[in-house]
Amino acid sequence: MAAPRRNTELGLLLLVVLITGGAYALAVLGKDSEIPANIGPFLGFVLGLLLVAHIVVRRLAPNADATLLPLAGLLNGLGYVVIARINERLAWQQAAWTAFGIALFCITLLVVKRARDLSNYRWTFALLGIILLLVPLAPGIGREYRSGSRIWVSFGSMSFQPGEFAKIALALFFASYLVEKRELLGMSSRRVGPVNLPDPKHMAPVLLAWATTLIVMFYEKDLGSALLFFALFIAMLWIATQRGTFLAVGVTLFAIGAYFAYKAFAHVQTRVAIWIDPWKDAKGDGYQIVEAAFAMASGGIGGTGLGLSGKIGIPEAESDFIFAIIAEELGLLGSLLVLVAFLLIVGAGLRIAVRSTHAFDKLLAAGLTTLLGIQAFIIIGGVTRLLPLTGVTLPFVSYGGSSLVANYVLLALLLRISDDSAVSSASSAARSGPRSKVPQPAGSSS
């Protein structure tokens, strides 16, 4: 049963390598009018990394979903090609981070034999998550970002965002806690207005953790992560308890919170103002959004061609606005390709969640998928002016080591869950034996 999936994966990976290689060649062709000299080594590097990941998956999670790794590889490769066109130095770094990410991917698969083993460490993860979130606030090693958000930590010349890992840690915590307490949370013991709420003592820890994270994020002015986190929590709570009330309450709380944030914080007001009409301050605050809009429009349907988008850059083109560059150079076709890739990832992730047999696996898979899917949605929405702009990265595509590595770890967890559920359903099918007309006793089900 392992062979067909892994073979599919291998085939897809080879396709990804070809596409990435072709894109790289076109990008350099467009920029310097010549085929890149290092196309051979480059292709070798990409192929090598993906093959290593593939072999590890073949050995450690042979029954896992076949599309996730190729999709991630495609997005990563596409992002790398665009970054290489923008800034060669950053491209080197991104390549290094990719290698590191694949390494951690393999290590995660190695270390985590069963996803639900992780649920034993729930408080560890909770603490770890909060610490990771707080670290950038520490004087000395914390660094304030240009837009005023303080989410970076630097040691000498290296810098990373602990927040990216915090999200995974906290997702693990939520999954574990909610699975255990879901029955209790599902019961109502109080009525507040029209709503039935569960016993506060059960809600308390998770509410506390959640509130803390939100406050920290607000303090660090990382509104994108705050939004993402909020969405994660509400989604997991709702899935775990299966109570729509939580959804309604959550959305209301969000609306209230957003309103207060708007009133209280000047930079929130700025963000909303340039969302509604960036041209009012086209040279100042609105510059990024305006240039992104022009870039995407000039791409049209077919794009201007890789490497040919001209000299007017967009600030943060390599990270937050990389999507705008892809939309410009590859046109609507390119931007839809990215959109579809993320949609497919979401689909695969949720499929893994549905097929999982253990509640923790289900919840964790759903949560991790939500993280990826909503993050991509938030940043693409911000760049296209569907939503106000927030500073989150486009997973796998944007320049940013922490995000890349954390997402590869996330991917590994998803593949682990996928493998688990495939194995257990296979073994349950084996256990229930051949079908017969006589109904078997109940013990044969898993």
Add this chain to the structure above:
Amino acid sequence: MNKQIRHLGIFLTICYLALFVKLNQVQVFGADELNNHPENARVIQREYNRPRGVITSADGALLAQSVHVEGKSFDRQRTYPEADLFGQVTGYYSFVYGATGVEKTYDDELAGATFQQQLNGIADMFVDKENVGNVQLTLRKDLQVAARDALGPREGSIVALDPRTGEILAFWSYPSYDPNLLSDLDTDATKINWDALNAAPGKPLQAHQYQERYFPGSTFKVVTSGVGLQSGKVTPDDPVYPSAQKYLPPQTTRPIFNFGGETCGGALFEILAVSCNSAFAKMGTETIGPAAMIDGAQAFGFNSRPPIDLPAPAASSFPTDFTDNLPILAQSSIGQNEVQATPLQMALVAAGVANKGVIMKPHVLSQITDSEGRVVKKYEPEQWLQPMSAPAAATLREAMKGVVTKGTGVPAQVPGVEVAGKTGTAQLGDGKKVHTWMVAFAGPPGGDPEVAVSVVVLNQPASNEFTGGQVAGPIAAKMMKATLDARRADSGTPIVVPPTTRAPSVSGAGNGTGAGAGTGAGDGATPPSTPTTRRNDAAVPTTSSITTVPAGPPGTTH
């Protein structure tokens, strides 16, 4: 939990659907609006960074090219090695001010953006080749230099073209401008230059040779004659206009006087040679009549824009309604009052007569080649108008020869060459200044004319020394000689100089037609005191094909 997970999936799908719709809106449906947004520099930027082909003259001079620059806001700068010599033809290519001239008309071809070039470009995708078009013009640098030198620092225009094909060979106006001043990448500098050029006297940014209109004066009598001959109402022998000093049009008491108050009259060839206002005013008003004059003038291209491949050509104008306004018709018939013509238009008129009655489409493009020299597109000569039949044109050609052999156009003679033409001295406003014109065509004796020229020198003092023949005639002669010499040099055949026969001598005194009065200005002739013109030169031949010109007895005015 599965149910909730599935619902979550639906929610996320809806979110992405919203993104899909938004992307379509930004990149497809709303894209035009964004691309044309005033603050959007991307599209223009990309255009200006694209490789661009060169513009060359017919004799291989480099007129425009894009050179790589470092450290500036763009990769390439457009430079014009010939500076202002071809400024009005190539136009400029500026980030701030756009493009004019050939840079504008052939913008797509130069950038390699035409469909044909893109198609060709696909095959060369993996070859290191710039997909641009190189534009070769019909203009020649040597002739353009000749034009510039002949005109000198006087305001005016010179147009020289090949009547058989419509190819423009020289196209010059003074003052001209240096397009380098506007194609600089330093926007502050270009702004200063732009303001200076716009404020400069003589409006150098305007290509006067085809964008500015002037009173054509007596050169318009070619059109009047042409219309008359074509309609059959005028023949070489009939009508014979009475000798008169003036002509009184119907509906008015103000007569039209002949130049210098002279008396003139006779049949077509005579009156054309001396440029008799009274006769032509009468011809237009009475012999031909308003409707036929309007149709006829329009058949020569008036009231239409010439289909030249340069931007914004001006249409020369001839009034279209003479009801109760016959005095205007009378004056229009001699090229005054409401007739306005561009130098290009008058050159086309001459070209039409030269080319057996067919005016070819004027063009500056010769061909477009790719970066390997293969021809991508050639301009095939095409007919524009046919105002006259071949026989009528032949008659008019003979009449115009007479102007040059023994009439007001004698300064335009070129040894060994058959020249025909018409002079013009258009009076301006208060009579203190005139525009001096010469339209002419020339070719080997006995052969088809190979070059047609139109020369106008503006704002000359109104006096006997400054008439069309005297001022513009020699310039026209220089242009025609230079063109034919260049052609011979190209093809290697020497100019044929047939044996000389003496032209009938003209007495000095009888030649004068004095300064005109009233709003009409006749055509000037050389004053008696300067016998240095070529008509006294014994080497000037008359071709034997002039048989219809009646040899005038001594004393007849020419």
